[in-house]
Amino acid sequence: MFYDYAKINLKAGDGGNGVVAFRREKYVPFGGPAGGDGGAGGSIILVADEGLRTLVDFRYKRHYKGERGQHGQGSSKHGRGGQDSFLRVPAGTVVKDAETHEIIADLVKHGQEVVIVKGGKGGRGNARFISSTHRAPTLAENGDLGEERWIELELKLLADVGLVGFPNVGKSTIISRVSAAKPKIADYHFTTITPNLGMVDIDSESSFVMADIPGLIEGAAEGTGLGHRFLRHIERTKVIVHVLDVSGSEDRDPLEDFHTINHELKKYNEYLAQRPMIIAANKTDLLQGKDNLEVLQKELKDYEIFPVCAATGEGLKPLVYRLAQLLVELKDQEPVIPKEEKGLRMVKIDKKPKFYIEKVDNIFVVTGPEIDKHWARTDINNEDAVARFLQIVEAMGVIKALREQGAEDGDEIRIKEMIFDFLD
Structure with a gap:
């Protein structure tokens, strides 16, 4: 199952308590304090894993607890620290504070780590409280409590190319033709309800990842039709392929569809308007397909338009090769990411009064x-x-x-x- 959102609770391990103890060895009648410190609690760390594609692991388990540090012991023996817990998430996961919705981290590279909740410090044993005036202290500290917080995980797929367009225009058919992806395909709207990823192989040395984004509708930028959940998967793509049904088979104007979807993309994220875009004019073999294609070529002169027939595969090879060429040209260009999501950073907690x-x-x-x-x-x-x-x-x-x-x-x-x- 594909899940691109999860809300989970993380509780780091508490620190172990310090202990009150004194030396009691033979021939040491006045042994001093020998209480050891408690061990630190284990932290919980998120790790980006490029081998994962979904947040399904967090669907059925929502609470995670770190290991507690061991208590101190006599003879100045310190307690063992709790083991850190590592939770793996797909590369492309944005971590937010569930209460404030502030971004804690943006995990985009394989192996990238971030400590979400820190384990509590271990308490000090009585050996730590010796002073010139207090030679035999009888007090020790308890360990600090580990941090706890609810967080939200939002997955934004890392794909080179994203297919966008209205429902039922042929996006799933295209990805099934050019890759090994096997999405559900049927002749009704919203057949695709989750994004599909496919690896497009050009030759033995060249390939790229293509994402089939579920159909968008007018108002998607405001969340209509789960628009926000679908649109966020386009944010990290390097190239957008706008798939249009030029046959007019559903009494829609392909030129109007183009402007409607582009308007929704820009409303959702102004950075999307800066992405390279190619138009795939699908269903050119049907009635009115060629006439509408001519209109598109006349009105959208600033865009590369590739006539295709997804059902038969006609015209897909030139499209795929052009995408591969364009990705080579963009190889050294970093995707445009909003400043608030760029890189890895921790939320700044405002200092509160001490009491x-x-x-x-x-x-x-x-x-x-x-x-x-x-x-x-x-x-x-x-x-x-x-x-x-x-x-x-x-x-x-x-x-x-x-x-x-x-x-x-x-x-x-x-x-x-x-x-x-x-x-x-």
Whole structure:
């Protein structure tokens, strides 16, 4: 099955916890702290694979979880880090944040990798907290939580040539004639509902990939008839072949069809108007085919027009050889890709305040990302660890901010699960 869209959840591995331990060897009566650090959690990495053509693997499994880092041990033994998880996606996959729809990465080359969610750092063991005044610390950190996010995967086929046109104009027949692709062919609209790829062999040293894009209709740029899903597969093609039914067999004007489809392409992506385009005038063997062909040749002088009969294969060889020649000329030319999708980049996350203070029912409630991070690292059953957490909170400027917010002696303050009286 061909799938070109998937929405999945990725959760990186949590970091392992540090441990509180002391040396207890013979002849070492006053052994110092020897608690090891926890291992880092495994990240989840997407890898582009040119051997894949569909996102079907993500159709039935939507949640992926990284491996957790091991906890630290005594004798200063650190926990093993979690293994990174590698998820393979087809080359040409655009990765977006599911909430903001911002582009995280554009994987266009085989082997290209991007870390989507990073594993949490391992917590420090008590051996890390030795100081000149604190020779036997009894606290350790919990590991950080691994990152988690929902992402969208959108596949844009990587093909050299894309066939476009209205439904039932002969695109599938053409690709079945010039390649080994075997698309479903029938005499009704929307027989093709997913793009088909075919390898066109010219000789032992020359070949190119052709994509049969499902039929477009007026309004496709706004999403009519699944237009967006079909149009995105044209974005990376180097050459567009516009297939027209010149026979007028469905009471349509081929010249009007040409302008309608081109208008939809430009509305969807202005860069598509810059692609080289060749016209395949199909069904020239039927009534009115030759008359309409003459009109096209007169009105569309800026385009190369190849009369063909897809049903019999007549005229397809000159078309294929011209496409091969054109691709050689464009060999060193990079496809025009919008700046926001060019290359590989990570979404820039805006920096948020370290904490927020809100007064709820006469209680000052302190929350925020930095508060959450340090609380997650704290073993709340360890008095020394909780005392250190409060020291960090004070160093962050929370006490000063509470004073500025109007907190007075005796006011209740809530930070996570702790409630205490404010004392200035």
